[in-house]
């Protein structure tokens with residue numbers, strides 16, 4: 001019978017990094033550790049392969065201080081982010097020959113644009129460190145007797161001195177995230193904070209919005225008002241056949257859930273609040289209304305013969321302009337000198353303050369992340385060890401912390417996994 005130093009349940013980024021860092025930690029202490037990862041799928045990292053449109057937005061190069069501010073719990077994540085920041089994470093991959101590029105918003109992707117290359121290197125480390133990998137092995141039950149965890153999977157029983165639960169959340173369940181870890185944590189008397197999907201697309205019945213399907217706009221401001229608070233996000237949006245998506249919309253959806261849905265105490269609180277709910281799009285946030293008015297005044301005088309549809313190409317994509325002008329009732333072939341004052345006002349109002357009726361979230365199972373989970377107050381933020389059960393660790397999305405789009409959530413999984421592995425009891 002093998003007694004492992006560490007068994008990791010769940011082979012996503014949080015679990016894999018836990019195993020890698022545990023080995024490095026043991027190695028430093030001249031103690032080669034016996035480590036196993038138990039995974040229900042037929043291969044590790046199924047969700048990781050989908051990330052960043054399969055290009056893997058692995059992390060974000062903003063300074064740690066700024067990254068933390070955008071997460072849901074900077075106090076809890078501080079130690080793990082400083083222990084294993086983006087630079088250290090990338091170093092691990094660069095050491096094995098993978099190059100990265102930084103895109104808008106400080107998002108980091110592998111240069112080759114392929115998430116497989118990230119997973120392949122993680123697998124190389126696991127092989128090098130002799131980590132035992134058990135695939136097609138859904139863990140069904142875990143208990144602790146004396147100083148050992150006994151982990152029962154469909155086809156095996158494992159014994160271990162330390163246990164890392166890293167089973168992810170509840171979204172994209174076909175990737176293996178079906179919330180199993182919450183049961184294991186609850187059985188060890190951990191409490192769970194309210195669990196729901198996050199970073200969601202929004203649905204709309206506005207036929208105009210649907211007619212723009214496939215068009216994306218860069219760096220616009222999206223907002224809504226609830227009670228006396230204005231909520232804003234700046235980012236790219238994508239018009240779709242169901243409504244709106246894209247990073248800016250996904251990020252705003254978390255504010256909508258937190259500001260509005262969580263007030264509703266029913267279990268399906270992501271449904272039912274969408275009565276007369278609007279978000280506002282500002283297509284040209286770089287100018288305020290007055291500035292835009294002055295720009296239009298000057299340019300319309302200077303370039304009187306130019307058609308309005310051609311002039312607006314300075315600001316917006318071609319495909320959007322004609323549909324937009326038609327929708328607001330301005331003839332797109334009109335020359336600038338012939339645009340009337342009320343048409344200019346309508347242009348400015350609609351460019352700066354375009355209302356979209358929102359009637360729900362699109363396909364909640366496909367939220368990019370899970371919000372809520374194992375209560376972080378019951379986990380030691382300096383080690384990722386449970387404050388309730390000794391030698392039990394958590395990493396990744398199973399913990400009730402999350403970030404916006406842009407590489408934050410993978411960094412959370414990698415940083416918490418790394419810290420857990422580093423903090424094992426090696427005696």
Ligand SMILES: Cc1cc2nc3c(=O)[nH]c(=O)nc-3n(C[C@H](O)[C@H](O)[C@H](O)COP(=O)(O)OP(=O)(O)OC[C@H]3O[C@@H](n4cnc5c(N)ncnc54)[C@H](O)[C@@H]3O)c2cc1C
Nearest residue numbers: 010012013014040051052057139168176396397407409410
């Ligand atoms: C479409 C999509 C795109 C995304 N893009 C990005 C991005 O570009 N950048 C970013 O930062 N984040 C992104 N995310 C979020 C990111 O993928 C997750 O935050 C991250 O994968 C969480 O890692 P994890 O290891 O905690 O969980 P997971 O990756 O979900 O891994 C958990 C693993 O545990 C296994 N498991 C579960 N239960 C059991 C059990 N009972 N027994 C054995 N194994 C079990 C699962 O099969 C799974 O392999 C994206 C998410 C999605 C869905």
